[in-house]
Amino acid sequence: MPLLDIRNLTVAFDTSIGLFKAVDGIDISVDAREVLAIVGESGSGKSVAMLAVMGLLPATATVTADAMTFEGRDLLAMSPGERRAIIGKDIAMIFQEPVASLNPCFTVGFQIEEVLREHLGLTGRASRQRAIELLTDVGIPDPAERLGAYPHQMSGGQCQRVMIAIAIACNPKLLIADEPTTALDVTIQKQILDLLVRLQAEHGMALIMITHDMGVVAETADRVIVQYKGHKMEEADVLSLFERPKSRYTKALLAALPENAVGDRLPTVGDFRFEDELGGAR
Amino acid sequence: MSPVLEVSNLTRDYHVGGSLFRRAHTVHAVKGVSFSLEKGRTLAVVGESGCGKSTLARMVTLIDPPTSGDILIDGEKVDITHGVPKQLRRKVQIVFQNPYGSLNPRQKIGDVLTEPLLLNTDMPAAQRRERAYEMLVKVGLEPEHFNRYPHMFSGGQRQRIAIARALMLNPSFLVLDEPVSALDLSVQAQILNLLADLQDEFELTYVFISHDLSVVRYIADEVMVMYFGEVVEHGSRDAVFGDPQHDYTKTLFTATPRADVESIRARLARKAQLAEVSA
Numbered sequence: 001m002p003l004l005d006i007r008n009l010t011v012a013f014d015t016s017i018g019l020f021k022a023v024d025g026i027d028i029s030v031d032a033r034e035v036l037a038i039v040g041e042s043g044s045g046k047s048v049a050m051l052a053v054m055g056l057l058p059a060t061a062t063v064t065a066d067a068m069t070f071e072g073r074d075l076l077a078m079s080p081g082e083r084r085a086i087i088g089k090d091i092a093m094i095f096q097e098p099v100a101s102l103n104p105c106f107t108v109g110f111q112i113e114e115v116l117r118e119h120l121g122l123t124g125r126a127s128r129q130r131a132i133e134l135l136t137d138v139g140i141p142d143p144a145e146r147l148g149a150y151p152h153q154m155s156g157g158q159c160q161r162v163m164i165a166i167a168i169a170c171n172p173k174l175l176i177a178d179e180p181t182t183a184l185d186v187t188i189q190k191q192i193l194d195l196l197v198r199l200q201a202e203h204g205m206a207l208i209m210i211t212h213d214m215g216v217v218a219e220t221a222d223r224v225i226v227q228y229k230g231h232k233m234e235e236a237d238v239l240s241l242f243e244r245p246k247s248r249y250t251k252a253l254l255a256a257l258p259e260n261a262v263g264d265r266l267p268t269v270g271d272f273r274f275e276d277e278l279g280g281a282r
Numbered sequence: 283m284s285p286v287l288e289v290s291n292l293t294r295d296y297h298v299g300g301s302l303f304r305r306a307h308t309v310h311a312v313k314g315v316s317f318s319l320e321k322g323r324t325l326a327v328v329g330e331s332g333c334g335k336s337t338l339a340r341m342v343t344l345i346d347p348p349t350s351g352d353i354l355i356d357g358e359k360v361d362i363t364h365g366v367p368k369q370l371r372r373k374v375q376i377v378f379q380n381p382y383g384s385l386n387p388r389q390k391i392g393d394v395l396t397e398p399l400l401l402n403t404d405m406p407a408a409q410r411r412e413r414a415y416e417m418l419v420k421v422g423l424e425p426e427h428f429n430r431y432p433h434m435f436s437g438g439q440r441q442r443i444a445i446a447r448a449l450m451l452n453p454s455f456l457v458l459d460e461p462v463s464a465l466d467l468s469v470q471a472q473i474l475n476l477l478a479d480l481q482d483e484f485e486l487t488y489v490f491i492s493h494d495l496s497v498v499r500y501i502a503d504e505v506m507v508m509y510f511g512e513v514v515e516h517g518s519r520d521a522v523f524g525d526p527q528h529d530y531t532k533t534l535f536t537a538t539p540r541a542d543v544e545s546i547r548a549r550l551a552r553k554a555q556l557a558e559v560s561a
Contacts, residue, residue, distance in 0.1 A: 041466040185330040186493060190537035201556065212467065215496075215539025218546050239550065243543050256471040257541060258500035265478070266471040266500070 002029040003206050004053065004091075004174055007066040011048050014060045022048040022061075024230040030206050032173065035197070037209045037221035037238070039253075045230040046210050050176050054093055055083060071173070089119040092167035096179040098160035102151040108135075108162050109147030115169045134165040139195060157188035161195070168199060175200070178210045193219055214257055218242060226250050231278050248274035284357050285318040286454050286487045287342065292316070292351035294337050311337040313511040314351070319455070319504075322481065324488040326502035326519075328495065328534070334511040335491050336459060342489060343376045343457050356454055372402050375448035379460035381440035385432040391418075391443055392428040398450045413450065420483075421446040422476060438469035442476065449480070455487035462497060474501060495538045499523055507531050 011023040023045040030036045040046040052063045053075065068075045070091065075083060095101045103111060112131040116122040122130055128147070135143035138161040151159055160180060167175055177196060181189035197220055200207045209220055217224055217238065224241045226234040226249065234247040245251045252272035254260060292315045300306030312334040319325050329335045340346040342353060344366050353360040355373055362370075378384040385394060395414040399405050405413075415425045421442040432440060441461060448456055458477070462470040474497065480486055492498050498505060498519075505522040507515040507530065514528040526532050 041468065186495070187330065187533060187537040189539075193539075201553075201560075213539065214467070214541045218541040219539045219549065239543070239546055242541065242546055253467060254541075256467050257496065258471075258474065259496040259541065261500050266475055268468055268471045268475065 001072060003032045003034075003071060005029045005067060005069045006049075006053070007068075009049060009052065009063070009065040009068065011045070011052050011057065012062045012064075014062070022230055023052070026227070026230070026232050028225060030174065030208060032206055033200075033204050035200060035207045035209065035220055035222045037211060037217040037224045038227060039211055039214065039217050039224060040227035041212055043229065044227040046227050047178050049227075050093070050178060050208065050210060054087055054091065054176070056093075085119075088115065089170040090172050091174045091176065092170070092172040093176040093178065094160070094163045094167050094180050096182050098156055098163050098183070099151060101163055102159055104151055106150075107147065108149050108151065108154070112147075112162070112166055112169060115166055119170045130169070131165075134169055135162070137168070137199070138162070138165045139191075140165075156184055157192065160184065160188075160192055164192075164195065164199070168203065168205075171203060172205060174206045174208065176208045176210070179212070180209075181216065182211075182213070189216075196220070214253065226253070228274075229278065233274075233277060247277055248272045249277060285354075286321050286356060287489070288318040288352075288354040288357075289342065290316045290352050290354075292338070292341060292353065293349045294334075294341060294346065295349045310511055312341070312348075315508075315513050316351075317506060317513075317516060319487060319489065321487055322485040323503045324481070324490055324501055325504045325506060326490045326492060326498040327506050327508060328492060328498055329508035330493060332510075333508040335508050338508070339376065339457050339459050339489065339491050343374050344370065345376075368402055372451040373454040374457070375451065375453040376457040376459060377441070377444045377448050377461045380464050381437050381444055382432075382464075384444055385440055387432055389432070390428070391430055391432070391435075394432075394443060394447055395450055398447065402451060417446045417450060420449075420480070422472075436469075437465055438472060441465065441469075441473055445473075445476065445480070449484070449486075452484075455489060457489045457491070459491045460493070461490075463492070463494060470497070477501065495534060507534070 006028045009023055009026045009028070010021060013020045013022060026049060028049065038046045051057050053068065057063065065076060070086060109131055112134060113127045116127045116130055131147055132143045135146060140146050140158060140161055154162065180196065181192050184192060193216065196207065199205065209216065211217060221238045223237050225232055226247065228249050233249045234241065234245065236246070241250065242254065245254060252274060255267040258266065292312060294312040296309045296311055298307055298309060315338060317325065327335045327338060341348045344360065344362050347362050355370065360370060392411065392414055395417060396410040399410045399413065414428065418425055418427055423439065423442055435443065462473050465473060477488070478501070481488065490501060502519045505517065505519050506513055507522070507528065509530045515522060515526065515531045522531065526535060
């Protein structure tokens with residue numbers, strides 16, 4: 001049984017010009033201890049699908065699915081209270097802008113311990129001890145001291161480490177990372193990707209990486225889903241995807257990588273005709 | 283041939299004012315940078331945030347005056363302590379990273395493109411309009427876009443407009459400050475192609491600021507690597523990518539994600555091995 005299983009997910013937004021389907025009939029499933037990458041350009045619906053799982057979409061969004069189960073339990077049918085007990089504990093998420101995701105008014109320590117208190121009922125010395133452990137685990141030097149620091153006193157890379165510490169605080173079974181390194185420098189990106197992959201292996205978590213960067217996919221994923229305009233274009237294990245892409249859209253994306261340039265012109269996605277795949281991809 | 287742009291020993295310090303709680307101090311953003319760039323070439327400046335590459339861009343674009351050092355454009359020494367003379371302003375143009383932030387939302391595209399001519403030349407209105415139409419076609423847009431507003435365009439189209447605006451005055455060189463990092467992969471390829479085509483057609487000279495090594499490898503003739511305000515490596519693209527000398531350059535290369543099949547295979551093999559050891 002897959003850990004997270006989504007069948008025929010559609011997310012529609014009510015806009016002034018009518019209903020807009022950001023995600024249109026997508027199946028996603030991820031097994032325990034698997035790294036799944038969802039890759040696509042802006043507007044492909046890659047983030048929206050995961051926000052639907054987390055229940056973080058605004059009220060204008062309508063989420064429908066034939067099934068959305070986590071460990072066999074239906075996320076859409078359960079009460080908000082039951083769902084809250086899972087979200088943040090068994091399923092955690094980190095976002096693109098680490099500095100903006102943390103609350104500037106509270107210390108890093110407070111924000112980590114808040115999760116521990118809410119989901120695990122840890123308080124006082126036990127919770128502080130666990131927070132130090134977590135900061136050590138994500139590689140922040142001098143963790144006991146840093147618990148008292150505010151987000152603005154840390155760099156972008158360190159803030160992302162704190163976000164990861166909060167996300168893994170309750171030993172989640174699934175971690176969703178939405179463009180976790182896009183705002184960071186290359187050398188810091190490498191550190192954060194290595195950290196995520198190490199934590200995934202050590203804690204036996206499943207990891208969903210949402211990204212637009214084929215390099216990040218190549219460095220982390222076991223399996224890949226390629227999305228375009230709310231449709232799934234291709235799903236394959238990482239090696240087959242790079243070696244023998246089936247969809248013309250995937251071929252176009254790989255060809256547009258500057259490192260794959262042949263001659264002095266880059267092929268652009270427009271050079272590949274793939275719009276007809278949109279209908280067939282469902 | 284004399285270089286289009288020559289920079290010698292350029293430095294820039296920022297004085298951070300003190301307050302009740304903090305002492306005033308000086309940040310050395312750029313510490314003595316020298317290079318020269320010939321017509322029709324592309325120099326890529328690579329480095330991480332805070333390494334001074336954007337400060338360098340602002341100085342060669344004559345936005346900020348340098349603390350010390352000389353800038354020579356077309357062999358003439360530049361002194362902007364008393365404002366930038368008009369004929370100099372025409373020689374240098376810049377394209378910024380964020381195409382959403384660098385266009386005025388209340389200005390029609392036609393006005394965006396004709397404004398540099400209005401401010402810097404005596405060209406009559408009809409001729410300005412004519413030049414704007416031509417330029418729109420050159421950068422791959424349509425003449426009917428003339429009367430539209432920026433919000434009606436996608437990110438890639440806006441970056442084309444920003445490039446068109448920069449080219450209106452036939453500048454000696456163009457500073458491109460991370461021109462494709464805010465764009466999707468497919469759009470990025472289109473803009474890089476456009477820049478290459480324009481360079482061929484007009485013999486343009488580019489100073490290309492970027493943190494993305496795969497883009498740099500594709501577009502640059504020369505590469506300059508900056509680290510904490512200093513140039514740690516400078517050479518032809520093939521020399522820097524083929525045989526990096528400085529430790530920091532090597533660190534940058536190893537940190538760049540690799541998307542080729544062999545690297546993926548190697549990673550999966552390492553992973554399988556690790557799983558076996560722990561099992």
